[in-house]
Amino acid sequence: MSESPHDDWHITSLVVHALPSALDAVSEGIRAIEGSQIHVVSPTGKMVVTLETLGNARMVECISAVQRLEGVLSAALVYQHADSVEAMNEEILP
Numbered sequence: 001m002s003e004s005p006h007d008d009w010h011i012t013s014l015v016v017h018a019l020p021s022a023l024d025a026v027s028e029g030i031r032a033i034e035g036s037q038i039h040v041v042s043p044t045g046k047m048v049v050t051l052e053t054l055g056n057a058r059m060v061e062c063i064s065a066v067q068r069l070e071g072v073l074s075a076a077l078v079y080q081h082a083d084s085v086e087a088m089n090e091e092i093l094p
Contacts, residue, residue: 007056008084010052010082012063012080013078017076019045019071022072023043029066030047051066
């Protein structure tokens with residue numbers, strides 16, 4: 001899929017709840033998604049995940065991919081931010 005030069009940069013965080021017995025496989029599946037990062041994993045199966053993508057359509061695809069992983073019980077959207085690529089690359093001076 002080709003993104004438009006007018007697409008925004010999206011940053012999303014999810015709380016993913018997986019079967020504890022499937023944590024390794026779910027973690028591997030999430031890491032295979034470009035722009036994903038796992039920040040915390042609990043032994044009970046909860047994970048904090050961020051996704052960074054160009055374009056809303058790609059973000060929806062990534063969230064759906066996480067939700068479809070075998071062993072995932074739920075993937076709840078916690079935070080979402082979108083801004084232009086130019087704004088996201090703007091240097092913030094102190």
